[in-house]
Amino acid sequence: MKQVSQRSVLAVDLGGTKIVAAVVTPTGKILPRSSCLTLADKGPAAVIDRLISVADIAVDRAKLKTADLDGVAIAAAGILDTARGVVTTSPNLPRWRNVHLRDIVAERLNVATCLVNDASAAALGEHRFGVGKGLANLIYLTVSTGIGGGIMVDGKLYEGTDGCAGELGHMIIEATGPKCNCGSYGCLEVLASGTAMAREAVSRIRDGEASVVAQLVDGVLDNVTAKILATAARRGDLLACQIVHQSATYLGIGLANLVNIFNPQIIIVGGGVSRMGGMLLKPAREVVKKRAFRLPAQTVQIIKSRLGHDAGILGAAAYVYEQKLEEAAR
């Protein structure tokens, strides 16, 4: 493989709530970040303007010019056509339909730009700089408001034909389950995400079940989150414990499927909900032991991400370098 000169790159994490940008050095050092609210409801053009602003600020903070960069990577949730650099749809960016984000940003910043799914970027980040360093096969699962995934095969990110592989949260595990945001029913996401937990808690509290959760949010049930449920569960609240356990069971079913499908060395669980740690992962691992085949279940390590949010930024940066290497190899 050819050696490629490496300069720093700009990584942008385009989330539903926040846009974060940072310059990343070839050794994986993240220089000072710049961020702003996404304000997704203002529509694509306004969001892209804000993205360009934080990008410029991040480059400035790194004491660089965009011309000094090796490239830009934008990590975003949603069904991306990465080959064409298009956000086809995104749960976090409601009014986005077939937005040619890659080319728009490339033109505005005048730097080669690529688009990558946020969970795929995190998988790559964990593989290059995190707990999955150097492993051949790795699955990354992010559990937060939604559930996303990334797949590393033979040390390379697997993106599928269009670049939208790894939608592990939209694996149907309950054929006739509740309706999911994606239009299907009984997806892992609608049963085990943070949103699913909060929705279940609110519904049961509204139905009259007693729980410390109501006090923790001062009676404003719209403020119930998975984090609140974790706090309540740690205090021994029965309803919270039941809900966390139920989500952990569904998560375990999703993991068992991934173990039987991929026989991976490791599954890294990231995202906000993964901060629950053992409360979530211990029962999930038990389900894997019971419901996956013995050989792959014994092999796999199911562990919490240690890079946290940085996985996406680092992975997006790594993605630029991979693309450069591929181009050089051609």
Place this chain on the structure above:
Amino acid sequence: MKQVSQRSVLAVDLGGTKIVAAVVTPTGKILPRSSCLTLADKGPAAVIDRLISVADIAVDRAKLKTADLDGVAIAAAGILDTARGVVTTSPNLPRWRNVHLRDIVAERLNVATCLVNDASAAALGEHRFGVGKGLANLIYLTVSTGIGGGIMVDGKLYEGTDGCAGELGHMIIEATGPKCNCGSYGCLEVLASGTAMAREAVSRIRDGEASVVAQLVDGVLDNVTAKILATAARRGDLLACQIVHQSATYLGIGLANLVNIFNPQIIIVGGGVSRMGGMLLKPAREVVKKRAFRLPAQTVQIIKSRLGHDAGILGAAAYVYEQKLEEAAR
């Protein structure tokens, strides 16, 4: 990649009912086959004796000696530790536990031998010689008494860490569904395999539902198979139509999951039940359209295998050549 001199190889398909062996030329020509019943209930030692016999006969029929072969590949169902050449467990070979099949056969035939999952071999066969020729990403799903799978990524067979990846039939799609042979519940296999269809039909006929199926088997309900159900459905039998449609729906859910996970170019459906053709695949494709994301659902082609049984034999042969290439590249 180094050029490797290619001689013929011996491919053995070790099934629950039959053992088939054939010499395959480097261009994919299958020379006259030799076969015998497996008689799995006689235990591993007896089965291996029979395997060696059909292997010897196949080599003889090719007018070769084992010393002329480039290698032997044994394709078998079950959870194989391919790295160590061990059949850990197999649904088709009930009393097999950690049988070191690879080394036993290698010693008896005095030829380098490898072990490969039968559905993985079929995936490879379809990729090298069938409808998946030359594609980067391909999923193979075999639907017969059980459901197995094979995964091709970047033109290479993906076998996972131990070599047991691709157990696509043991994807849980109904968390609290019926018990599966694997010990889990609600797997695709227990809901959509030929066995599942037959079981459902027998149960409903025993409960008193009218169906032409009972006449087709002369009242011997143990003889009901998916093939019989297909015949009945083609004659317009309501019960048969309902059961085929229900299995097709479950199959569609499994396919939708694979589409969202892999974003593949093609999914090839093989195995005895796939001979139902459009009756099975049309409703399954409809489910994929409704329940998978639009972009990957538009991309994927879901088609019937054309190689049939030959996929496994050809794939096993191809597997030997791949291993040789890998060794040469090292």
